[in-house]
Amino acid sequence: MTSAESGLPGSSGPTAAGSNPASGLAAAAPGSAARLRLAVPSVADRVAAELRLQLAEGLLLPGQRLTESTISAELGVSRNTIREAFAELAAERLVVRHPNRGVFVATLGPGEIHDVYTVRRFIEVSAIRGGGSPERVAAVRAAVEEGRAAAAADDEEALGSANQHFHGAIVALAGSRRLNTIMAQILAEMRLFFHKATVDAHFYRSYLDDNEKICQALEAGRLDRAGDLLLAYLNISEEKQRAVHGD
Amino acid sequence: MTSAESGLPGSSGPTAAGSNPASGLAAAAPGSAARLRLAVPSVADRVAAELRLQLAEGLLLPGQRLTESTISAELGVSRNTIREAFAELAAERLVVRHPNRGVFVATLGPGEIHDVYTVRRFIEVSAIRGGGSPERVAAVRAAVEEGRAAAAADDEEALGSANQHFHGAIVALAGSRRLNTIMAQILAEMRLFFHKATVDAHFYRSYLDDNEKICQALEAGRLDRAGDLLLAYLNISEEKQRAVHGD
DNA sequence: CATCCCCGAATTGTTCAACAATTCTTCGAT
DNA sequence: ATCGAAGAATTGTTGAACAATTCGGGGATG
Known part of the structure; x- marks a missing residue:
C-alpha cells in the first residue's frame, strides 16, 4: 500500500479541500440551531463531489x-468506493450507466435539452408567480447585481455563475428544500452542455437586461408580468441552445 | 405473515451458506428469450427495487x-452491493444516512410534508394547466375509472394505487421524462407516511368525486378551472395529512 | 446515590484480492 | 475484404479484513 492516501490528491490540483461543494442553496436552515456537527462527508461523497x-x-x-x-x-x-460515487451521480443524471460497458458522462440531445427547459418553465415560472419574502426577493436582486459586476469585469465565467444564481434564487423564492435541490440538479445538468455555448464570449451578456427587467417586475409585485417575462426568456434561451447544438 | 425471506425476485433462494456464491440469478432459459434483449438490472438495482x-x-x-x-x-x-443500493435510495430521499450510524427509513415531519405538497402544487397544477394530447387525457380518465372500480370492490389498497396513478397521469400530460421521475419520487416519499392515514378505510373515498370533477374539466378543455380544482384538492389533502400526523 | 470514564461489542467505512460474465480488440482463416 | 474465434480488458459481485466510530455496560469515584 504505497499508494498515496492523502485525501483525494486529485488530478487537477489540490481541489478536495473546501467545504460544501454543492451548497449555495441551503446555507442555514431555520430551526435547527444546535447542529454543530462537523459531519465529514464519506470518501464516496467526496469523490462524487470532485467528479x-x-x-x-x-x-x-x-x-x-x-x-x-x-x-x-x-x-x-478503491474501486468499490468509486462505484458508490457513480451510483450517486447516476441518480443525479450526470452520468449514465451502460450495463457491463461502463459509465459515461451524460449527453443531452435536443430532446433532452427541451425536457430540461420544460422542467425549468414549470418550476421557475410557478416560483416567481408565487412571489416571496423580501429577503428572498433581495437575493434575486443580489444575483442580478452579481451579474452586472461580472460583466463589468469581463469575467465570462463569473457571468455564467451569476446567471445560474439568478435562476436558483428565483426558485428559492418558494422556500422549498426539494424544489431547491431539483433546480440545483437541473442547473448541474445544464452546465454539461453550456460549455459549448460559452465559446461565444457574449453569450450571457444578452441576458443581463432580461434579468434586470424580471427582477424589477418581481420587486414591484407584478408577479404575473414577471412570470410572463421569465417564460419568454426561457423560450428564447431554449431556442438559442438548440441553435448552438446542431438542431 | 409475510415472513419468509422476500428473496429478490429471481431466486437466490435460502442458500444462506455463503460457500457457493455462484449464480443463482438468471434462471431464465437462454433459448426462449433469444430475441428479447431484456436488460437485466444489476443486483444492486434489484436490491434497491426490492427495498x-x-x-x-x-x-x-x-x-x-x-x-x-x-x-x-x-x-x-454481499454487503458491498447493499451499500450501492443504499446510495441509490439515499439519492431518492427514501432513506437517510447517518454517518457511522447507519441508514434509516426517512421520516417526514410536518415541515417535510408541507414541502412535498409544495412540489406537488408546483408541478401538478402547471401540468394540468398546460393540457395534453387526447391519449394522455384518456390516461387520466382511465385512472379515475380505476379508482371507481377499486371503490366498488372495496379494495382500499387498489384505491390508493389508483389515486397515485391519477396524479401521475396528470403530470404525464406534460410528456416530460424528468417531471415524470420527479413526480414518481415524490409519490414514493408520500407512500412513506400514507400508511398511517389509510387506517381510516374511507380515506381515499372522498377524493373520488374530486378526481372526477378535475378530469371532466380537463376533458372539457377548461384547463384553468381544472387547475383551480386541483389546487384546492391539494390544499385540502395537505390539511388532512397534517391532521392525521400529530401536527 | 448519582456521575463520569473506560473498556468491550457491534456496526459502519473502506480497502484489497479474487472470480465470473461480458464487451472490446485483434488476429487469422477462408 | 469479410467473417469469426481466441485473447485482453473491464465491469459486476463477492468475501474477508481492518480502522474508526458509536453504543452499552459496568465499575470506580465523588
Missing part, C-alpha cells in the same frame, strides 16, 4: 467514458 | 434502521 466539480468545469466532456480503475488510481480510492 | 417495494408496502416503517449485515443476509447479497 461533480470536474463535470461542472467542463473537464469531463459529455459522452466521455469514466473508467473505474483509472479514477480509482487517479484519486487514490 | 423500494417493501418501503411502499409499509413493511419498513419510517425511522426504522436498516442494518447492512441483516439485509445482506436476508437477501443473500
Whole structure:
C-alpha cells in the first residue's frame, strides 16, 4: 500500500479541500440551531463531489467514458468506493450507466435539452408567480447585481455563475428544500452542455437586461408580468441552445 | 405473515451458506428469450427495487434502521452491493444516512410534508394547466375509472394505487421524462407516511368525486378551472395529512 | 446515590484480492 | 475484404479484513 492516501490528491490540483461543494442553496436552515456537527462527508461523497466539480468545469466532456480503475488510481480510492460515487451521480443524471460497458458522462440531445427547459418553465415560472419574502426577493436582486459586476469585469465565467444564481434564487423564492435541490440538479445538468455555448464570449451578456427587467417586475409585485417575462426568456434561451447544438 | 425471506425476485433462494456464491440469478432459459434483449438490472438495482417495494408496502416503517449485515443476509447479497443500493435510495430521499450510524427509513415531519405538497402544487397544477394530447387525457380518465372500480370492490389498497396513478397521469400530460421521475419520487416519499392515514378505510373515498370533477374539466378543455380544482384538492389533502400526523 | 470514564461489542467505512460474465480488440482463416 | 474465434480488458459481485466510530455496560469515584 504505497499508494498515496492523502485525501483525494486529485488530478487537477489540490481541489478536495473546501467545504460544501454543492451548497449555495441551503446555507442555514431555520430551526435547527444546535447542529454543530462537523459531519465529514464519506470518501464516496467526496469523490462524487470532485467528479461533480470536474463535470461542472467542463473537464469531463459529455459522452466521455469514466473508467473505474483509472479514477480509482487517479484519486487514490478503491474501486468499490468509486462505484458508490457513480451510483450517486447516476441518480443525479450526470452520468449514465451502460450495463457491463461502463459509465459515461451524460449527453443531452435536443430532446433532452427541451425536457430540461420544460422542467425549468414549470418550476421557475410557478416560483416567481408565487412571489416571496423580501429577503428572498433581495437575493434575486443580489444575483442580478452579481451579474452586472461580472460583466463589468469581463469575467465570462463569473457571468455564467451569476446567471445560474439568478435562476436558483428565483426558485428559492418558494422556500422549498426539494424544489431547491431539483433546480440545483437541473442547473448541474445544464452546465454539461453550456460549455459549448460559452465559446461565444457574449453569450450571457444578452441576458443581463432580461434579468434586470424580471427582477424589477418581481420587486414591484407584478408577479404575473414577471412570470410572463421569465417564460419568454426561457423560450428564447431554449431556442438559442438548440441553435448552438446542431438542431 | 409475510415472513419468509422476500428473496429478490429471481431466486437466490435460502442458500444462506455463503460457500457457493455462484449464480443463482438468471434462471431464465437462454433459448426462449433469444430475441428479447431484456436488460437485466444489476443486483444492486434489484436490491434497491426490492427495498423500494417493501418501503411502499409499509413493511419498513419510517425511522426504522436498516442494518447492512441483516439485509445482506436476508437477501443473500454481499454487503458491498447493499451499500450501492443504499446510495441509490439515499439519492431518492427514501432513506437517510447517518454517518457511522447507519441508514434509516426517512421520516417526514410536518415541515417535510408541507414541502412535498409544495412540489406537488408546483408541478401538478402547471401540468394540468398546460393540457395534453387526447391519449394522455384518456390516461387520466382511465385512472379515475380505476379508482371507481377499486371503490366498488372495496379494495382500499387498489384505491390508493389508483389515486397515485391519477396524479401521475396528470403530470404525464406534460410528456416530460424528468417531471415524470420527479413526480414518481415524490409519490414514493408520500407512500412513506400514507400508511398511517389509510387506517381510516374511507380515506381515499372522498377524493373520488374530486378526481372526477378535475378530469371532466380537463376533458372539457377548461384547463384553468381544472387547475383551480386541483389546487384546492391539494390544499385540502395537505390539511388532512397534517391532521392525521400529530401536527 | 448519582456521575463520569473506560473498556468491550457491534456496526459502519473502506480497502484489497479474487472470480465470473461480458464487451472490446485483434488476429487469422477462408 | 469479410467473417469469426481466441485473447485482453473491464465491469459486476463477492468475501474477508481492518480502522474508526458509536453504543452499552459496568465499575470506580465523588
